[in-house]
Amino acid sequence: MNSFKRxxxxxxxxxxxxxxxxxxxTEDNQGxxxxxxxxxxxxxxxxxxxxxxxxxxxxxxxxxIKLAGSSTVFPIMEAVTYEYHKVQPNxxxxxxxxxxGGGFKRSTKGEIDFSNASRPxxxxxIAIAEENGIQLEEIVLAYDGLTVAVSxxxxxxxxxxxxxxxxxxxxxxxxxxxSDINPDWPxxxxxxxxPGHDSGTFDYFNEVILEEKPMREGEGVTLxxxxxxxxxxxxxxxxxxxxxxxxxxxxxxxxLKAVAIxxxxxxxxxxxxxxxxxxxxxLSRPLFTYVNVQSLKEKEHVQxxxxxxxxxxxxxxxxxxxxxxLPEEKYQEQLANLKKFYE
Amino acid sequence: MNGFLSKEEWxxxxxxRLFINRIFYILFFxxxxxxxxxxxxxxxxxxxxxxxxxxxxxxxxFPAPYPEEAGIFAGMIGSVYLIxxxxxxxxxxxxxxxxxxxxxxxxxxxxxxxQGNIQNLAGVPSIVFGLLGLxxxxxxxxFGYSLLAGGLTMSLLVLPIIVVAAQEAxxxxxxxxxxxxxxxxxxxxxxxxxxxLPASIPGILTGSILAxxxxxxxxxxxxxxxxAAAIYSLPDSLLGPYTAMPIQIYSWVSRPGEEWxxxxxxxxxxxxxxxxxxxxxAVFIRNKFQKRY
Numbered sequence: 015m016n017s018f019k020r021x022x023x024x025x026x027x028x029x030x031x032x033x034x035x036x037x038x039x040t041e042d043n044q045g046x047x048x049x050x051x052x053x054x055x056x057x058x059x060x061x062x063x064x065x066x067x068x069x070x071x072x073x074x075x076x077x078x079i080k081l082a083g084s085s086t087v088f089p090i091m092e093a094v095t096y097e098y099h100k101v102q103p104n105x106x107x108x109x110x111x112x113x114x115g116g117g118f119k120r121s122t123k124g125e126i127d128f129s130n131a132s133r134p135x136x137x138x139x140i141a142i143a144e145e146n147g148i149q150l151e152e153i154v155l156a157y158d159g160l161t162v163a164v165s166x167x168x169x170x171x172x173x174x175x176x177x178x179x180x181x182x183x184x185x186x187x188x189x190x191x192x193s194d195i196n197p198d199w200p201x202x203x204x205x206x207x208x209p210g211h212d213s214g215t216f217d218y219f220n221e222v223i224l225e226e227k228p229m230r231e232g233e234g235v236t237l238x239x240x241x242x243x244x245x246x247x248x249x250x251x252x253x254x255x256x257x258x259x260x261x262x263x264x265x266x267x268x269x270l271k272a273v274a275i276x277x278x279x280x281x282x283x284x285x286x287x288x289x290x291x292x293x294x295x296x297l298s299r300p301l302f303t304y305v306n307v308q309s310l311k312e313k314e315h316v317q318x319x320x321x322x323x324x325x326x327x328x329x330x331x332x333x334x335x336x337x338x339x340l341p342e343e344k345y346q347e348q349l350a351n352l353k354k355f356y357e
Numbered sequence: 358m359n360g361f362l363s364k365e366e367w368x369x370x371x372x373x374r375l376f377i378n379r380i381f382y383i384l385f386f387x388x389x390x391x392x393x394x395x396x397x398x399x400x401x402x403x404x405x406x407x408x409x410x411x412x413x414x415x416x417x418x419f420p421a422p423y424p425e426e427a428g429i430f431a432g433m434i435g436s437v438y439l440i441x442x443x444x445x446x447x448x449x450x451x452x453x454x455x456x457x458x459x460x461x462x463x464x465x466x467x468x469x470x471x472q473g474n475i476q477n478l479a480g481v482p483s484i485v486f487g488l489l490g491l492x493x494x495x496x497x498x499x500f501g502y503s504l505l506a507g508g509l510t511m512s513l514l515v516l517p518i519i520v521v522a523a524q525e526a527x528x529x530x531x532x533x534x535x536x537x538x539x540x541x542x543x544x545x546x547x548x549x550x551x552x553x554l555p556a557s558i559p560g561i562l563t564g565s566i567l568a569x570x571x572x573x574x575x576x577x578x579x580x581x582x583x584x585a586a587a588i589y590s591l592p593d594s595l596l597g598p599y600t601a602m603p604i605q606i607y608s609w610v611s612r613p614g615e616e617w618x619x620x621x622x623x624x625x626x627x628x629x630x631x632x633x634x635x636x637x638x639a640v641f642i643r644n645k646f647q648k649r650y
Contacts, residue, residue: 085611095589096589107589109588110586242610242612245613
């Protein structure tokens with residue numbers, strides 16, 4: 015009996031702690047003030063100079079910067095927040111990978127500070143933001159080349175025109191074999207590996223190549239949100255073709271062959287230069303993050319973070335993961351425009 | 358000789374029965390082996406892939422954009438915090454529900470209806486609980502994308518499992534024990550507290566082990582209620598941002614590059630170790646109570 019009482023006492027005390035903690039949080043919870051509360055708590059800890067407006071270099075900031083959005087932009091932002099944490103260890107930077115649309119769903123309600131996106135914001139999303147009194151400002155972080163890839167074992171495809179891409183991917187063209195696209199190619203079924211319909215990558219392909227018409231489905235078509243699965247599917251099958259972000263091709267160059275795309279001016283293969291200068295058209299695209307202007311005006315750590323990544327780390331991170339950075343002056347130009355909101 | 362078997366006939370039948378006996382033994386043994394083979398394959402794969410990245414730095418480290426520097430500490434602590442919320446909330450609610458349904462509720466249509474619904478809830482896909490948590494805890498209760506919202510969502514997810522297991526355990530307490538207690542003049546509450554609960558604790562804990570193991574491995578609901586994929590700090594309050602081990606592993610698996618699946622494998626090893634430790638504690642408590650009557 016005694017040991018049961020001890021067990022019951024243990025259980026009761028665990029519950030009590032839980033209840034107390036739950037009560038404690040209601041105080042923090044008033045309004046949307048958890049950021050500020052944390053800020054004050056941490057500031058109190060390290061005797062901060064929050065009220066000191068002078069911009070000395072080793073000033074320690076604290077608070078929370080919330081980021082969410084595209085999985086394509088995720089690697090850039092992850093590297094940037096990682097570097098920033100070394101400089102400002104008291105600033106929390108929770109970063110979520112929920113897709114461009116998922117990010118805008120939150121940023122247009124004002125729930126996050128940075129909304130990462132692999133496509134520009136849509137008109138209906140701007141409308142929602144305005145309804146909620148939120149202003150979002152666009153920042154171009156880097157360029158991504160959408161890469162159409164085939165297996166290294168594929169010895170017949172070197173380049174494709176936009177029209178041929180449509181022949182391959184559009185349902186209405188009714189082609190299922192390589193010989194349907196070009197009579198010189200083998201009489202073998204085309205196997206398609208494509209990102210799922212929720213991804214920004216598919217959105218982009220859908221817009222510029224498919225022109226919003228339905229893509230082939232069913233037999234011979236594999237859709238997946240996991241880009242590594244697409245890479246694995248294509249690498250061992252000479253008759254497979256697929257598309258994904260340039261970073262996935264870049265990380266798997268020894269397994270895949272990037273198809274040169276002919277957008278009307280001869281075939282161009284994706285690489286750093288052709289993506290940045292726009293000759294790899296129409297499959298290169300800008301990657302964005304949208305900053306909440308109100309956070310930018312009110313939160314010093316958001317301003318500091320913005321200045322931090324626009325002065326080098328964003329460009330470095332983009333190169334590291336296989337995207338293409340903007341020219342240095344473009345970052346400075348954008349930063350100067352954003353500084354007008356708070357200086 | 359009518360009515361009796363000849364010796365040959367008898368031998369034939371005996372052999373037949375022994376043969377059938379043997380067949381079923383092999384069948385059941387094979388069924389067990391198949392499960393074990395897959396478990397062994399999984400462990401072998403995970404261990405060979407992940408062991409290279411498993412080090413003290415990996416356990417102590419925060420997520421990083423580079424495979425060599427990535428660590429699972431934020432996820433591990435986040436998962437432990439989550440379980441610290443899930444365990445008391447779901448155990449207290451679940452066991453109370455089970456006591457009410459078994460001991461107090463009249464056996465009528467309404468209680469059968471509740472009963473059926475709870476069993477159905479145990480089979481609802483976890484993503485649905487994620488959506489429920491998003492609507493209720495994140496928005497209506499205004500907890501935001503916080504540790505508390507994540508923990509409470511997980512509690513809801515495992516609650517039905519705990520209720521069903523606890524009911525089963527309470528029902529299996531011999532009636533004689535309860536009647537003896539009543540016979541000594543004990544009230545219903547005294548009987549429940551001093552006779553029924555101690556006798557059913559082993560059964561309740563077995564169900565809870567299964568339920569909490571599920572909670573520590575779930576990814577889908579946490580993705581919806583906002584566990585971060587990259588965070589360099591530990592949750593500083595119940596309303597702080599957080600991450601959990603399955604979220605980290607999921608995020609590593611889906612990255613470009615050959616090293617990331619290996620890092621994910623190392624993460625899986627840590628997840629397994631934490632899971633085993635947690636279960637070991639529960640089994641230890643259960644064994645202490647095993648021979649109560």
